Amino acid sequence: MSAAPDPAAPDPATPESDAAPAGPLLPELAYNFAYLDEQTKRMIRRAILKAIAIPGYQVPFAAREMPMPYGWGTGGVQVTAAVLGPDDVLKVIDQGADDTTNAVAIRGFFEKTAGVATTTRTSEASVIQTRHRIPEQPLTERQILVYQVPIPEPLRFLEPRETETRQLHALAEYGLVHVKLYEDIARHGHIATTYAYPVEVAGRYVMDPSPIPKFDNPKMDDCPALQLFGAGREKRIYAIPPHTRVRSLDFDDHPFRVQRFAEPCAMCGARGVYLDEVILDDRGGRMFVCSDTDHCETRQAEGHHGGMWGGAPGAAA
Amino acid sequence: MPDISFESATPSYVPAAGFGDPVFGAQAAFRAVMWALSRPGRPEPLPVDLVPPAPLSAEAAAVVLALCDHETPLWLDPALAAAPEVAAFLRFHTGAPLVAEPGAARFAIVSNPLDMLDFSVFAAGSPDYPDASATLVLQLDGFTPQAPAARALRLEGPGVEGALAFAAGPLPADIAARLAGNRALFPRGVDLILTAPGAVAGLPRSVVAREA
Numbered sequence: 001m002s003a004a005p006d007p008a009a010p011d012p013a014t015p016e017s018d019a020a021p022a023g024p025l026l027p028e029l030a031y032n033f034a035y036l037d038e039q040t041k042r043m044i045r046r047a048i049l050k051a052i053a054i055p056g057y058q059v060p061f062a063a064r065e066m067p068m069p070y071g072w073g074t075g076g077v078q079v080t081a082a083v084l085g086p087d088d089v090l091k092v093i094d095q096g097a098d099d100t101t102n103a104v105a106i107r108g109f110f111e112k113t114a115g116v117a118t119t120t121r122t123s124e125a126s127v128i129q130t131r132h133r134i135p136e137q138p139l140t141e142r143q144i145l146v147y148q149v150p151i152p153e154p155l156r157f158l159e160p161r162e163t164e165t166r167q168l169h170a171l172a173e174y175g176l177v178h179v180k181l182y183e184d185i186a187r188h189g190h191i192a193t194t195y196a197y198p199v200e201v202a203g204r205y206v207m208d209p210s211p212i213p214k215f216d217n218p219k220m221d222d223c224p225a226l227q228l229f230g231a232g233r234e235k236r237i238y239a240i241p242p243h244t245r246v247r248s249l250d251f252d253d254h255p256f257r258v259q260r261f262a263e264p265c266a267m268c269g270a271r272g273v274y275l276d277e278v279i280l281d282d283r284g285g286r287m288f289v290c291s292d293t294d295h296c297e298t299r300q301a302e303g304h305h306g307g308m309w310g311g312a313p314g315a316a317a
Numbered sequence: 318m319p320d321i322s323f324e325s326a327t328p329s330y331v332p333a334a335g336f337g338d339p340v341f342g343a344q345a346a347f348r349a350v351m352w353a354l355s356r357p358g359r360p361e362p363l364p365v366d367l368v369p370p371a372p373l374s375a376e377a378a379a380v381v382l383a384l385c386d387h388e389t390p391l392w393l394d395p396a397l398a399a400a401p402e403v404a405a406f407l408r409f410h411t412g413a414p415l416v417a418e419p420g421a422a423r424f425a426i427v428s429n430p431l432d433m434l435d436f437s438v439f440a441a442g443s444p445d446y447p448d449a450s451a452t453l454v455l456q457l458d459g460f461t462p463q464a465p466a467a468r469a470l471r472l473e474g475p476g477v478e479g480a481l482a483f484a485a486g487p488l489p490a491d492i493a494a495r496l497a498g499n500r501a502l503f504p505r506g507v508d509l510i511l512t513a514p515g516a517v518a519g520l521p522r523s524v525v526a527r528e529a
Contacts, residue, residue, distance in 0.1 A: 032340065033340050033341070033344075038339065038340065038343065039386055041343070041344075041347075042343070042383070042384055042385075042386050043386075043388065045347045045351070045383070045384060046384055046389070047448070048351060049350065049351065049354055049384075049452070049508070050448040050450070050508070051448075052351065052354045052355050052476075052521065053354060053508045053521035053522050053523060054447050054448060054503075054504050054522070054523065055475045055523060057447060057448065057504055059448045060446075060448070082347075083347075083348065083351065084344075085341065085344045085345065085348060086341060166445050166446075167445065169445075170443075170444035170445045171444070201475075202474070202475045202523065204503070204504060205504070222478075224478075226351075226352075226355045240475075241354075241355045241356070241475045241476035241523075242355055242356060242476055242478075243356075243475070243476060243477060243478040244475040244476065245475075
């Protein structure tokens with residue numbers, strides 16, 4: 001085969017090529033609103049409606065591959081994409097923070113594919129997608145909280161077979177979970193489970209609240225907002241409707257208790273909030289700061305300051 | 318090569334238009350239904366731009382167009398099934414298979430709730446998969462005690478803060494007993510989406526309804 005140039009092909013050096021329109025050769029890739037196609041959204045929406053009708057029950061759904069790896073919120077992203085409308089204001093948090101990689105990436109994803117407004121303020125958001133936290137500021141009636149869930153099945157580490165766990169849920173046979181909590185007491189003297197603490201929803205299904213600290217469990221009970229849970233890899237959607245009884249499992253002699261922190265937030269001085277430990281040096285220096293960055297910044301702006309507050313955020317010292 | 322005549326492809330019946338904007342029309346209808354089922358007995362506004370063939374109402378059409386497709390067998394009550402334009406409209410816009418057997422349907426549209434079939438003829442799901450159940454879309458006249466054949470209910474359960482008075486009509490005289498029977502199956506059961514002009518309300522299987 002000859003390597004001679006095709007005589008029909010234009011010579012790149014000819015003036016015609018200069019006349020070609022500037023810009024990319026292919027049109028910019030256009031996605032449907034919020035990335036997912038409409039049939040996928042309908043399928044997810046139907047699953048969400050059944051999840052709302054059966055609080056705490058994990059509805060199987062045909063989760064799609066998303067342009068992000070499993071474990072980075074593919075389930076939450078699909079739920080958000082299915083509920084999102086053009087007038088929504090989206091907030092995304094990762095462990096309470098608006099400014100970490102996962103939160104920034106997902107916020108950018110929906111800015112790009114849906115063009116929706118985004119915010120870091122809990123009070124301004126109509127849809128909040130979260131990884132592993134519930135905001136400190138109480139949620140309100142018209143808000144939707146979308147949780148990213150890695151393992152939706154609260155019985156999975158106790159019974160690996162899906163066929164079995166499905167039957168246990170059908171029979172409301174939750175003795176295994178209580179045995180697990182009892183073994184905590186037998187080993188440690190108290191219930192040592194501190195996150196993904198199992199809850200009973202509306203007196204029926206035992207549910208994994210996703211790996212939120214158990215500190216956040218009481219916020220799920222009688223919450224005025226709608227709580228939706230999406231597990232992409234495990235292909236499950238579940239929900240807690242507003243004003244639904246959510247009870248953390250416990251025993252009469254070992255009642256459910258949340259974590260307590262000895263000191264307030266070092267930045268905003270808040271007490272009664274969930275704090276992250278930050279290691280400062282290799283000589284044991286540490287500080288505790290709000291995990292919820294929006295809550296902390298709002299308090300600082302209102303003039304509340306903790307012991308290590310060093311001036312307004314972003315201001316030169 | 319066969320001669321293809323394009324004139325022969327002209328349809329004899331042109332169905333009424335669907336959502337003015339299929340993406341945002343479906344999203345708005347879904348969001349209204351989502352809030353309606355999340356907060357049983359609290360009607361949500363549902364503005365629609367559809368003009369479906371009678372006796373299908375615009376609001377019921379919006380719910381079905383937003384949620385149904387080839388994966389959801391659809392059952393029509395006798396009044397709707399008697400109107401071939403309704404079937405053509407729904408087939409064209411959703412692609413949903415229309416089924417004669419109510420037990421095979423995932424969605425059912427009831428245009429005449431007073432003659433509604435018993436819930437037990439519809440799929441209630443299994444104990445393992447309670448989500449494999451029917452969603453009934455009812456066409457009502459209004460969500461007030463003044464609506465014709467209105468029934469007053471007192472609602473409790475997930476999504477209801479305390480207890481709530483709810484009235485809607487027309488509904489069968491024994492609707493409270495039917496809902497109680499449906500609740501007794503929980504987590505199995507059917508879910509009701511009630512539509513009325515400009516609004517939608519939900520009675521999911523989780524709701525506890527008593528006669529008020």
